[in-house]
Amino acid sequence: MSQALLAGLARTSRPQSAVRRFLALDAVVTGANGIAYAVAPGPLGEFLGVDADLLRILGLLLALYAAGVAGLASRPRPPVLGVKLVVDINVLWAVLSLVALAVWLEPTTAGLVWTPLQAATVAGFALAQWVALRAVARTP
Numbered sequence: 001m002s003q004a005l006l007a008g009l010a011r012t013s014r015p016q017s018a019v020r021r022f023l024a025l026d027a028v029v030t031g032a033n034g035i036a037y038a039v040a041p042g043p044l045g046e047f048l049g050v051d052a053d054l055l056r057i058l059g060l061l062l063a064l065y066a067a068g069v070a071g072l073a074s075r076p077r078p079p080v081l082g083v084k085l086v087v088d089i090n091v092l093w094a095v096l097s098l099v100a101l102a103v104w105l106e107p108t109t110a111g112l113v114w115t116p117l118q119a120a121t122v123a124g125f126a127l128a129q130w131v132a133l134r135a136v137a138r139t140p
Helices: 001-012 016-038 041-048 052-073 080-103 109-138
Strands: none
Touching: 001 109, 016 041, 016 052, 016 109, 041 052, 041 109, 052 080, 080 109
């Protein structure tokens, strides 16, 4: 991803703003997903073919994680280590989602589509955040 593409996606020429925007977008999407899992684990579990208790726990964890990511996004200059941790967690989530799908989940057709789509979205956040962070490092 080039700096120009990143600036276009973030609608800014300032890399620090791009980091904050990608963190904020991550927080909103992850928070919404977490709240949905926590509030409606039964219906979503049936729809996706995932255990409702697992979805409830994941939902609570995702909501807490989203709050932390939102906290980083709200800072004028999010700390590099904090952003790197978010990137690492996002990569780990994406990989574990695919491993779980291959190894132990028995999803419905919807779950079979949703899990890789969610993993790709989270991996996309990680990539955008990493590229934006690298652009910040190159900025004088």
